[in-house]
Amino acid sequence: MKVLEFHGSKDEDYLRFTFKGAFDPQAVRETELEPFLQALESHAGEWMPDVVEGKRRRKYARAAIWKALEEERGERIRTIGLYRTKWPALEMLLRLWFPPLTPQVDITVKVKPLSFFAEQERCRRFVELVRTWASRYPVTHALASSADDAELAGHPRFGREQQTSIREGFDKIYEVFWLNVFGPKLVERVGRERMLSTPAHRVEELPNGSILLVTWPTAADFASDAAREAQARAHVHLRPDLDHATVLRDLRERSAMLAPVEPRFPPDMAPLLSRVVDRLPSHERQRRIAGFNAWRPPEPEEWLPADASPLSDVAETERALAQYSLYAEHLVAMLHVEVPSLLERTPESLTDVDFHFWRDDSPKRRLREVLDEHVVPAVGAYLGQMLVYHLGGQWIPRKALLEVGVRVGGRVWLPFVRAQRYLSSSEALLDFSLTQLYREAERHGSPV
Numbered sequence: 474m475k476v477l478e479f480h481g482s483k484d485e486d487y488l489r490f491t492f493k494g495a496f497d498p499q500a501v502r503e504t505e506l507e508p509f510l511q512a513l514e515s516h517a518g519e520w521m522p523d524v525v526e527g528k529r530r531r532k533y534a535r536a537a538i539w540k541a542l543e544e545e546r547g548e549r550i551r552t553i554g555l556y557r558t559k560w561p562a563l564e565m566l567l568r569l570w571f572p573p574l575t576p577q578v579d580i581t582v583k584v585k586p587l588s589f590f591a592e593q594e595r596c597r598r599f600v601e602l603v604r605t606w607a608s609r610y611p612v613t614h615a616l617a618s619s620a621d622d623a624e625l626a627g628h629p630r631f632g633r634e635q636q637t638s639i640r641e642g643f644d645k646i647y648e649v650f651w652l653n654v655f656g657p658k659l660v661e662r663v664g665r666e667r668m669l670s671t672p673a674h675r676v677e678e679l680p681n682g683s684i685l686l687v688t689w690p691t692a693a694d695f696a697s698d699a700a701r702e703a704q705a706r707a708h709v710h711l712r713p714d715l716d717h718a719t720v721l722r723d724l725r726e727r728s729a730m731l732a733p734v735e736p737r738f739p740p741d742m743a744p745l746l747s748r749v750v751d752r753l754p755s756h757e758r759q760r761r762i763a764g765f766n767a768w769r770p771p772e773p774e775e776w777l778p779a780d781a782s783p784l785s786d787v788a789e790t791e792r793a794l795a796q797y798s799l800y801a802e803h804l805v806a807m808l809h810v811e812v813p814s815l816l817e818r819t820p821e822s823l824t825d826v827d828f829h830f831w832r833d834d835s836p837k838r839r840l841r842e843v844l845d846e847h848v849v850p851a852v853g854a855y856l857g858q859m860l861v862y863h864l865g866g867q868w869i870p871r872k873a874l875l876e877v878g879v880r881v882g883g884r885v886w887l888p889f890v891r892a893q894r895y896l897s898s899s900e901a902l903l904d905f906s907l908t909q910l911y912r913e914a915e916r917h918g919s920p921v
Contacts, residue, residue, distance in 0.1 A: 474530045476556035479564040479585060483751040484758075486731075487562075487585035488692055490603070490617040490652075494610025496578040498571050502542065509567075509578065510535065512605035516598045520563055520584045522555035542569070549574050561589045578610050587619055591693040599692075600652060600675065604685055607654045611681045614643035614659060618650035619695050621756035625727045626650075649708040651692045657682035663711055673707045696728040734762040739769055741912040742903075744821075748828045749903070770903065773910045775891040782878055782885035785870045793870035797877070800854030807851065815855075820863055820915075823856065823907040830895075831902045844896050850874060852896065853889030856907050860886060864911075864918045881918035886910065 479487075497505055514521065523533045527541025538553065545551035548571075555565035561584055568579035590596050599617070607615060616623075630638040631647040646655075646663065660668050660682060668684050669676055675687040688707050689700040705721040738746045746765050750758050787793045804826075805815045812829050814822040830836075836844065857879045860866035866879040866886070875893065878885035888910075895905040 474524055474532070474558070476524050476526075476530070476558055477560065477562040479556075479562045479583065484753070484755040485585060486587040486619055486621040486755050487583050488587050488590050488599075488617060489620040489623060490580070490582040490599075490615070492578075492580040492582075492603070492606060492610075492612060492615040492654075494578050494580075494606065494612045494615075496569060496576045496610060498569075498576045503539065506538075506578075508609040509580075509606060510538070512602050516602035516605070518595065518598055520557065520561050520589070522563055522565055523558055524556040526554040526556060550579075561585060580606070582617075583620070587693050589693070591691055593690045596691050600685070600687055603652060603654065604677070604679065607683055607685060608679045608681060611656060611683060612654050613656040615652075615654040616650040617652035617692065619692065621731055622695055622727060623650065624754070624756040625730060646708070646711045649686070649688060649704055649711065651688055651695050651704075653686045653688075654679075655684045655686065660684050668711065671707050671710050673703065696731055698725070698728075701725055701728060730760055731756065732759060734759045734766070736762050737766045741909050742770060742906065744824050745827050745831075745903070745906060745908055748824075749831060752832060770906065770909055773891070773905075773913045775887040775894070775910065776884045776914075777878065777887070779880055779883050779885055782869065782880070783871070783876065786872055787870040790870055794868055797854045797857060797868065797870075800850045801858050803847070804851035804855045807848075818858065818862060820859055820911055823859060823911050826852070826855070827902065827906045827908050831899075834899055836896055836898050836902070845893075849889065849892045849896055852907070853877075853892035856891060856910065857886075857888035859911055860888065860914055864914055866914075866918070881914050884914070884917050886914050 521533075525531045525533050525537040525541050528544040531537035531540065533555070541553040542551055545553070551569045551571070553567050555563065555567065557563040563585075564581075564583040566579075566581045570577045570579060584590070590599065603615065603617065616628075626648045628648065629643075633641070643659070645659075655663070655668065665678075665684075668686070669678060671686055673686050673688050674690055675685065677685045679685060686707065688704045689695065694700050695704075701721065701724040705717055705724055708720050709715050709717045736743070736747065736750070742765075750761050750765065753761055808826065808829060809815050812822065812825045814825045835848070839848065853874070857866070857868065857877070860879040860881055861868060864881045866881040869878040869880055869885060871877045874889050875887070877889055878887055880886075891905060891907070891910050895901055895907065
């Protein structure tokens with residue numbers, strides 16, 4: 474049973490809901506979870522899960538849930554996953570915590586894309602779902618928001634060290650999100666009357682003393698100026714020590730960080746940079762696009778004028794060429810599974826290699842001596858072969874590997890020097906990409 478892949482090759486924003494409520498581990502399981510399941514089945518609608526995953530996947534049914542939980546018997550935390558096979562994508566986890574841990578029901582809901590919640594009725598139904606859960610399973614704090622916006626807000630640490638944030642939890646109003654449930658202790662700390670008078674789309678006191686607060690009718694519209702104004706008003710009302718102008722400015726800055734930016738990458742680097750930004754977390758993507766739009770890689774310096782380049786100092790030319798071929802084959806052997814285009818030996822394979830090393834962060838993850846002794850020769854030789862095969866280049870063997878050149882037109886390119894610079898750091902993988910040197914050589918030579 475195949476479910477929709479939630480975290481694919483290109484991340485995008487989604488609605489994220491986190492909830493940890495009180496749970497009675499001594500109660501009959503079916504009775505204790507009935508309100509949870511009834512609310513889910515009544516209000517989820519188009520994002521209702523159709524797959525239950527425990528030790529194995531099953532079609533959604535109450536019996537499948539009981540079976541999945543039974544398979545986790547004996548664990549202090551029993552976890553099951555709930556997913557969908559059709560759009561929208563869903564990643565939902567239900568965890569039950571048992572003694573000696575503090576008993577609780579721990580729910581995480583992720584629905585992608587966030588734009589699914591542009592409709593007010595869908596958002597209303599989601600709020601009703603949360604209202605039912607929070608009324609039955611008292612919480613300290615629960616929230617639903619854009620995942621990207623929560624990241625930029627610093628959730629869940631809010632600038633604190635990890636252990637401090639775990640110890641303190643949401644002990645004061647660090648942020649007001651699209652949907653919030655404030656537990657009784659937090660309500661009393663802020664003041665029940667103050668919280669109930671918060672200017673917001675919806676403010677409701679729940680039977681157990683918690684308060685449900687929704688800042689705006691729709692979740693997907695969180696970054697609009699009107700929604701940010703509403704969010705700022707609510708936050709400052711609950712935290713009168715904060716300055717409204719400062720809070721609103723910070724919220725607008727977050728919106729600007731997430732606003733779509735049209736890519737205008739350097740032409741030679743566009744295929745590579747497009748793949749790089751697609752791989753980034755969605756909350757970082759627009760800023761990186763803007764950065765790459767303004768960035769220009771250094772002009773390749775790994776070349777000499779043909780009339781100034783030293784001649785070959787190797788007695789056995791064929792043996793030297795065979796060695797370069799062996800180096801290049803080593804790269805193919807190392808990477809052909811992750812980079813299958815290496816087997817085709819096309820210029821486009823250089824971009825695939827660039828992307829692989831960037832994604833793998835090889836300069837940080839591999840030992841320096843391994844890179845210098847094995848990877849640099851393999852990368853340099855493969856780059857040189859591309860200059861020979863596709864641009865009519867001619868190897869100029871030299872005893873010193875870094876002096877080996879490939880003549881293309883009026884220039885002699887130094888592929889091993891390029892490979893050494895390329896693998897010197899993570900930043901250098903883009904500054905000295907294989908793709909850029911090849912395209913520069915292409916402009917200065919005549920393809921065969």
